[in-house]
Amino acid sequence: AGFAAGDDDAFIRCLAAAAVPPRLVHTPGSASYAPTLVSSIRNLRFVTPGTPRPLAIVAAAEAGHAQAAVRCGRRHGVRVRARSGGHDYEGLSYLSLDRRERFAVLDLAALRDVRVDADRAEAWVGSGATLGELYYAVGAASRTLAFPAGVCPTVGVGGHISGGGFGTLMRRYGLAADNVLDAVLVDADGRLLNRTTMGEGLFWAIRGGGGESFGVVLSWKLRLVRVPETVTVFTIRRPRNQSATDLITKWQEISPSLPRDVILRVVVQSQHAQFESLFLGRCRRLARLMRARFPELGMTQSDCQEITWIQSTVYFAFYSSSKPLELLLDRGTEPDRYFKAKSDYVQEPIPRHAWESTWPWLEEHDAGLLILDPYGGEMARVSPAATPFPHRKGNLYNLQYYSFWFEHGAETLERHLSWVRGLYGEMEPYVSKNPRTGYVNYRDMDLGRNEIEGNVTSYTKGKVWGEKYFRGNFERLAAVKAMVDPDDFFRNEQSIPPLPAAK
Ligand code: FDA
Structure with missing residues (x-):
C-alpha cells in the first residue's frame, strides 16, 4: 500500500x-x-x-x-x-x-508495563515506561540486578533505546541498546513483528539507529546486569580558582582508561567543575583507586557514600541518596524550561588553554553547562558496526553543551541559541573531524535536515546529518530502511532515508 x-x-x-x-x-x-x-x-x-x-x-x-x-x-x-x-x-x-x-x-505513555524475571535476569518493558519506572521495577525485584541506561528518570524507554542510551553503567555494561534481547514492533504495514519475524537487519537498526525511521517499537526484552549489593558514589566540586582547569585537563587522560567498574563524569557549570562518580564496589577501594590514579582530585573516604544501585539512580537524578525511591515513578508534569543542546566526541585530550578559554563563556552565561561523559571500558570493546551507534573505541568522551532558560521571548531565545552555537564553534579545532560527530539522542537540527525528492527522503541530503550521527553505519541503516519501509511512511526531519536502488 x-x-x-x-x-x-x-x-x-x-x-x-x-x-x-x-x-x-x-x-x-x-x-x-x-x-x-x-x-x-x-x-x-x-x-x-x-x-x-x-x-x-x-x-x-x-x-x-x-x-x-x-x-x-x-x-x-x-x-x-x-x-x-x-x-x-x-x-x-x-x-x-x-x-x-x-x-x-x-x-505510547500507557504502554508501560515492566515485567522483571529476576531468575533469568531479564525484563520486558513497554516503550512508554520511563527510565525511572524501569529502574524502580528492577530495584524492587532484586538488590543485585540493574539496567544500564540514562541518568534522567523521566526519559522514555522508547526513544532512549532507539538512539543508544548511556548512563553511569556504560563503562561496565555499554549502552541500553547493547542489552536488548528482543523487541516487538509495528512495521509500516501495521504488522506486529518480533526479533525472529523482523529479521536481524531490522533488529540491528532499531538498536541505536534513532527513533521513528523503522517502525514503532512497542516493547523491549532486556538483559539485566549484575551489580554488587553495595555500590559507592561521590560528588566533588572544585572551583575555577582552585585547580578546576588542571583537573579537567588531567581527567581527560585518566577517566576513559579507569577500570570498567568505575565512572567519573564531569559537569562544568558557572565557575565550577563537578566530578561525579559511581563505583561497583566499596568506598575504601574507590578511595585507593582515586589516590593512585587521580591524586590531584584529593578524593578521600569521607567523600563517599555506600548505597544500593537503585539508590544511586536517585542520587544522580536528584543529588541526594536519601530521597524516596518513589521519586523515580514521577513522570514529570508540565515543561518548566527552554533548552538547546549540542554534542561532540572528543578523541584527543583538549589542551589546557582551550579549557581556560571556556570559563568566560560559562561566566557570561550562567545557565549554560558542559557535561563530559567518559567512554572506554565496555564502550570501547563493542565493534562500531555491532549496532548503529558508531562512537566506540577511540572516543575518549562525549561532550554536551547545554543551555537552558526560563524567560519567554525571541531575544532571550536568540541569545541562548547563539551562546550554545558560539561555544560549539570555538571547540571545533579540538573535537572529532571528517565528520564532526554527535550523538543522535542529543538531536540537533543544526546538523542538517531531510529533504523530500519525489515522494521519499533524499539519501544524498540525509547523508549530511546522517554520517555525523552514524558514520559508516548510515548506509546500512538506509539499506534496511529501503527494505522495510521503501515508501518512507515513517519519517521526520532526521529520519533515515531509503537507500536508492543501485542504477
Ligand atoms: P520521544 O518520545 O520524544 O522520542 C524521541 C524520538 O524517538 C522521536 O523521533 C520519536 O518519534 C521516536 N520514538 C519514540 N518512541 C518510539 C518508539 N516506541 N518506536 C520508535 N520510535 C520512537 N540520553 C542518554 O543517552 N543519557 C542520558 O543520561 C540522557 N539524559 C537526558 C536528560 C534529559 C532531561 C533529556 C531531555 C534527555 C536526555 N537524554 C539522555 C536524551 C534521550 O535519550 C533522548 O531524548 C531520547 O530520544 C528520549 O526518548 P523519549 O522516548 O523520551 O523521547
Whole structure:
C-alpha cells in the first residue's frame, strides 16, 4: 500500500472502525487535547502558539491501537509520529517542521508495563515506561540486578533505546541498546513483528539507529546486569580558582582508561567543575583507586557514600541518596524550561588553554553547562558496526553543551541559541573531524535536515546529518530502511532515508 492523499475525518473514522475507543483519540476540538499534548513535552521551545500541532493524538492502550494508527494513517494520508517519553531535544515526536505535513502523534505513555524475571535476569518493558519506572521495577525485584541506561528518570524507554542510551553503567555494561534481547514492533504495514519475524537487519537498526525511521517499537526484552549489593558514589566540586582547569585537563587522560567498574563524569557549570562518580564496589577501594590514579582530585573516604544501585539512580537524578525511591515513578508534569543542546566526541585530550578559554563563556552565561561523559571500558570493546551507534573505541568522551532558560521571548531565545552555537564553534579545532560527530539522542537540527525528492527522503541530503550521527553505519541503516519501509511512511526531519536502488 502506498501513501494516500490526506483525509483527516476518514482517518478518525478508520480508527473507530478498527475498534480504537474514541476516548483514546484526542482531536484539537476536545478538552483533553492540549493536556495530552503537553503531558510529556520537556522543552518550552515547542509549546508556543506557532508550533505546528498534530491533527490527533492516539493514546494507544494496546498493541492493536498502534497497528490501527499506522494502517489508518497510511490509508488516509496521515503520517504517524511515535512518542514515548517526549524528551526529543528538537520535539520531533510531537511536532513537524513542515507545516504542510498532516500527522498524528501515536502516544505510547500507557504502554508501560515492566515485567522483571529476576531468575533469568531479564525484563520486558513497554516503550512508554520511563527510565525511572524501569529502574524502580528492577530495584524492587532484586538488590543485585540493574539496567544500564540514562541518568534522567523521566526519559522514555522508547526513544532512549532507539538512539543508544548511556548512563553511569556504560563503562561496565555499554549502552541500553547493547542489552536488548528482543523487541516487538509495528512495521509500516501495521504488522506486529518480533526479533525472529523482523529479521536481524531490522533488529540491528532499531538498536541505536534513532527513533521513528523503522517502525514503532512497542516493547523491549532486556538483559539485566549484575551489580554488587553495595555500590559507592561521590560528588566533588572544585572551583575555577582552585585547580578546576588542571583537573579537567588531567581527567581527560585518566577517566576513559579507569577500570570498567568505575565512572567519573564531569559537569562544568558557572565557575565550577563537578566530578561525579559511581563505583561497583566499596568506598575504601574507590578511595585507593582515586589516590593512585587521580591524586590531584584529593578524593578521600569521607567523600563517599555506600548505597544500593537503585539508590544511586536517585542520587544522580536528584543529588541526594536519601530521597524516596518513589521519586523515580514521577513522570514529570508540565515543561518548566527552554533548552538547546549540542554534542561532540572528543578523541584527543583538549589542551589546557582551550579549557581556560571556556570559563568566560560559562561566566557570561550562567545557565549554560558542559557535561563530559567518559567512554572506554565496555564502550570501547563493542565493534562500531555491532549496532548503529558508531562512537566506540577511540572516543575518549562525549561532550554536551547545554543551555537552558526560563524567560519567554525571541531575544532571550536568540541569545541562548547563539551562546550554545558560539561555544560549539570555538571547540571545533579540538573535537572529532571528517565528520564532526554527535550523538543522535542529543538531536540537533543544526546538523542538517531531510529533504523530500519525489515522494521519499533524499539519501544524498540525509547523508549530511546522517554520517555525523552514524558514520559508516548510515548506509546500512538506509539499506534496511529501503527494505522495510521503501515508501518512507515513517519519517521526520532526521529520519533515515531509503537507500536508492543501485542504477
Ligand atoms: P520521544 O518520545 O520524544 O522520542 C524521541 C524520538 O524517538 C522521536 O523521533 C520519536 O518519534 C521516536 N520514538 C519514540 N518512541 C518510539 C518508539 N516506541 N518506536 C520508535 N520510535 C520512537 N540520553 C542518554 O543517552 N543519557 C542520558 O543520561 C540522557 N539524559 C537526558 C536528560 C534529559 C532531561 C533529556 C531531555 C534527555 C536526555 N537524554 C539522555 C536524551 C534521550 O535519550 C533522548 O531524548 C531520547 O530520544 C528520549 O526518548 P523519549 O522516548 O523520551 O523521547
